[in-house]
Amino acid sequence: MRRVSRIAFASVATAALAVSVSACGGTSSDAAKSDDGKSKGVALAYDIGGEGDQSFNDAATAGMNKASKELKVGKKAVEPTDGESDADKIQRLTELAKQGYNPVIGVGFAYAPAVKEVAAKNPDVTFGIVDDATIDAKNVSDLVFNEEQSSYLAGVAAANATKSKTVGFVGGVDNTLIRKFEAGFVQGVQATDKSVKVKRQYLADKPEDGGFSSPDKGKEAASGQIEGGADVVYHAAGLSGQGVIEAAAAKKIWAIGVDSDQYKQSALAKYKKYILTSATKDVAGAVYNLVKAVQDGKAKGGIVRADLASGGVGLADSNPEFLKMKDLQADLKTAEQGITSGKIKVKTTL
Known part of the structure; x- marks a missing residue:
């Protein structure tokens, strides 16, 4: 079962012609x-x-x-x-x-x-x-x-995978968009197992402060959460998330990626064993x-x-270890059905 999705899409405006040359920036x-x-x-x-x-x-x-x-x-x-x-x-x-x-x-x-x-x-x-x-x-x-819907599924995965009953969330920038990821993740964790604690940290208040572009900041934040007992860490931090994944792999605990199926990314190949899944869009x-x-x-x-119903967001299942977790698969099926039917209302803020 492949949950990484294809968007069912309504489109956008005008006819086009185009020529190639330069623009500011590389x-x-x-x-x-x-x-x-x-x-x-x-x-x-x-x-x-x-x-x-x-x-x-x-x-x-x-x-x-x-x-x-x-x-x-x-x-x-x-x-x-x-x-x-x-x-x-x-x-x-x-x-x-x-x-x-x-x-x-x-x-x-x-x-x-x-x-x-x-x-x-x-x-x-x-x-x-x-x-x-x-x-x-x-x-x-x-x-x-x-994104809150796929993040809810990531929370279900984290709650199933944790052994320490502590998981982590690292957000790149503290803004409305990334708080959707946090809210969905926390709700998914708590709906699956109320005894699981969620450690949360944002790397920056503004994009220009490097929250999405600093793997070292992501690594430091994740390392702190891991030292505090987290054995699954989910990031919504762009390029900074590479540091989160690196920190998780160094301690042999689970990381959950974001946006793309990060298990399949060549630049992260040496860490893929520890990328449980990714919340994709x-x-x-x-x-x-x-x-x-x-x-x-x-x-x-x-x-x-x-959204989840259209296939525009989802949860990746490329890691074979992910598919071996039978309780997780059952919980995910229930969660997916609940979200798409409207029975589960996923929050966009805490």
Whole structure:
């Protein structure tokens, strides 16, 4: 049974033409020509951590690469810069739109002010933003996920796997989005076994303080929780989560990954034995489907929500040890049925 999902997706706004060249920040690009001679392409503006985070940004990259290959469109990805402002993001998105990329996708809620401003000035370009539902515009698709639902399942897994009756949660940045992960995880743990304690720590108050981009901070936080008795640690910390996984592997206890199936990430291969599962969300599917909608001329603006029922979020089962836990599998089945039926209402805040 493979719980890593494929999004069942409603799409987002406008037709497109695109040309490949440069933009502010580091880039990688590849242009493709259609039969009528016009270039088309998708552009990603990465969140903090950039490509190679083995998580959120890499999932978006996978969607871009799939679209480029299967839909024969060009592609371009732009890295963030340290300490950048909203003005830097506005400049980046503006340049991508002027160059002809369509859709232009901001990966992460931090792009919300920039996407809102640039989309208003470029009504013929479709914009996407991942993890934000605040932009109401005909040419903006808000690609959002019910992360609390997959985090609830991660909590069920943690409560089943712990022997010490103590588990941990490490959040990258203390904000509304990451508190959804925390709330779902804690609820899943407590619903499974009320005697299990949950240690919780955030790495930063603001994204620019390195909460999503500092494996050393993730390692330190997880190590502290492990010293305090935690034998399962779940992270929602982007690139910083690599440090969480490293700390768990060093002590031979379970880590639970996030966003992508981190058991299958090549950069984490030496730790995979200790990655029990990952709470996933199909960012790759969201990106791919937005590109296809633009290409087909069927894109529409508004919120595009992915949840457990649609397959947009889920729990990975790549680790064979995960599948051997029969009580866990039974509890997960019950939890999944409860969430999709509406019997279990997963909280977004504690």
